[in-house]
Amino acid sequence: KAGVTQTPRYLIKTRGQQVTLSCSPISGHRSVSWYQQTPGQGLQFLFEYFSETQRNKGNFPGRFSGRQFSNSRSEMNVSTLELGDSALYLCASSQSMGNTEAFFGQGTRLTVV
Amino acid sequence: QQQVKQSPQSLIVQKGGISIINCAYENTAFDYFPWYQQFPGKGPALLIAIRPDVSEKKEGRFTISFNKSAKQFSLHIMDSQPGDSATYFCAAKGGGYNKLIFGAGTRLAVHP
Numbered sequence: 001k002a003g004v005t006q007t008p009r010y011l012i013k014t015r016g017q018q019v020t021l022s023c024s025p026i027s028g029h030r031s032v033s034w035y036q037q038t039p040g041q042g043l044q045f046l047f048e049y050f051s052e053t054q055r056n057k058g059n060f061p062g063r064f065s066g067r068q069f070s071n072s073r074s075e076m077n078v079s080t081l082e083l084g085d086s087a088l089y090l091c092a093s094s095q096s097m098g099n100t101e102a103f104f105g106q107g108t109r110l111t112v113v
Numbered sequence: 114q115q116q117v118k119q120s121p122q123s124l125i126v127q128k129g130g131i132s133i134i135n136c137a138y139e140n141t142a143f144d145y146f147p148w149y150q151q152f153p154g155k156g157p158a159l160l161i162a163i164r165p166d167v168s169e170k171k172e173g174r175f176t177i178s179f180n181k182s183a184k185q186f187s188l189h190i191m192d193s194q195p196g197d198s199a200t201y202f203c204a205a206k207g208g209g210y211n212k213l214i215f216g217a218g219t220r221l222a223v224h225p
Contacts, residue, residue: 004156031211043157043202043215056210090156094211101147102211104156 002027004093004105012111018079021108023091025072031055031094032074033102034066038087046089049074050097081112115140117205119216126223132190134219136203139184143205147213148177148188151200160201161188193223 005024013019025032033056034046045058049068066076078085088109092102118137126132136146144165149157163170163177163186170177176189190197203216 006156033211033213035213042217043204043213045212045214048211050211056212058212092211092213097211098209100211101159101162102213103159104149106154106156 004091004103006089006091006105006108008108009106010109010111012113013081014113015081015083017081018077019081019110020075020077021089021091021110023074023076023093023105025074025091025093026103029093029095029103030072031097031100032068032072033092033094034074034076035090035092035104036060036087037090037107043090046076055097078110083112086110086112115214117203117214117216119203119219121219122217123220124222126193126221128193128195128223128225130193130223132193132197132221132223133187134201134203134221135185135187136205136216137183137185138205138214140205140207140214141184143207143214145206146177146179146186147204148175149202149204149215151202151218157202190221193221195223195225197221198223 031050033048048056063079068074088107090107091105094100147162148160150160151157174191179186204213
């Protein structure tokens, strides 16, 4: 069974640009959550999607957005990039809502210059 | 109330020793407590998890101890090996969502 696939693995963007990251969950999993990991702030929840609907949102500005498709694949978008957006962005896949196990992908390393 | 506090920040253990990492939470709505292991350049990997209706769960060399009244839980790694050198995160979630609240992480180094 394939794991969680995140693409691309690495990205370098310039301040002010926008970026789209992709996540394919484990087959059969319908919930996708996104996290930002930085040395200073640790692992912080961005948002969670289930059945193409955002179910929960973390404390991030509106520049951070996401969506989920009917095949459960998810994308997150960051507009007007800032230097502080440089981070490892992680996607977690869960079978459903509620207290089910969450499995992470390898992440996308975003560097904003 | 959403915080999960993790200690120590770093830990050095000799090969064969016991590594112990502690976490504390405040939100009594949390009802699922996983531990993740992360190697450099990789995503966090689910190691072991516990629900508050049990006080201990063991999987191989890894044991979670859970104290509901104290709102604390800990990870014990028995017979620690150099390959266990990684960053460990405790986490918590509840309320019917999959949002994980993570501790700050513990960097474990197991010396041969």
